[in-house]
Amino acid sequence: MFLQAIFIFLLQLLYVPVLTIRTILLVKNQTKAAAGIGLLEAAIYIVALGIVFQDLSNIYNISAYIIGFGAGLLLGGELEKKLAFGYVTYNVNLMDKNSGLVKKLREAGFGVTVFQGEGMNSIRYRLEVVAKRSREEEFLKLVNEIEPKAFLSSYEIRSFKGGYLTKAMKKRVKRLEKERT
Structure with missing residues (x-):
């Protein structure tokens, strides 16, 4: 029974x-x-x-x-x-451009596009960052260390074609894996 x-x-x-x-x-x-x-x-x-x-x-x-x-x-x-199948896109909204954050994210193998926009009282910056979902924690840690007051929003990507991600990201991740071992 x-x-x-x-x-x-x-x-x-x-x-x-x-x-x-x-x-x-x-x-x-x-x-x-x-x-x-x-x-x-x-x-x-x-x-x-x-x-x-x-x-x-x-x-x-x-x-x-x-x-x-x-x-x-x-x-x-x-x-x-x-x-953690797939990819995620993060919008990182900043008061200042923060080139250091952009550089660190790119060095870590994340695809980053920087946009400049008009806020209520000043110029604002938005980073659009594409990452594998399996690397999401690593991304969040990097942003929090360098720009803890950043406003973040995210969405999952269903599919994509072309661009930086399909070529350079794969090469960069392989290079980083070799450097870690």
């Missing part, structure tokens, strides 16, 4: 993170990979629900399904943070 409930719980712990990854891949327009993962997702789903539906009076199996789903959501969220 309890073995089935434990099995259902474990299936849910596997099912929901797989569901999370499939959803992320769909959002990132990677439909073939999402379809492949969807096969595994469907198989797990059918097995777990099949066991639950065999005896709807078994509160242990139903509870295991529900609790496993919640625990799977937590696990899936953590997994998504660790995998």
Whole structure:
């Protein structure tokens, strides 16, 4: 009786993170990979629900399904943070140009474009910075060390083509990896 409930719980712990990854891949327009993962997702789903539906009076199996789903959501969220698929763009708004910050970000391999704009009472500067999501913490640390009062906003990039990112960023990251080892 309890073995089935434990099995259902474990299936849910596997099912929901797989569901999370499939959803992320769909959002990132990677439909073939999402379809492949969807096969595994469907198989797990059918097995777990099949066991639950065999005896709807078994509160242990139903509870295991529900609790496993919640625990799977937590696990899936953590997994998504660790995998950090894709790219993010940060808008860094500054009172001053801060060429030192721009230089450090570029040296670290981030794509940086500087814009000048008109604020309410003065000229303002905005950096548009593109980074791999896996390097987001590194980026935030650099900005906070050099320009702690900067206003930051971000959004995820679904896709991109051309520009600095596709050529120079790959070369620069490889060079930095060699220097670190």
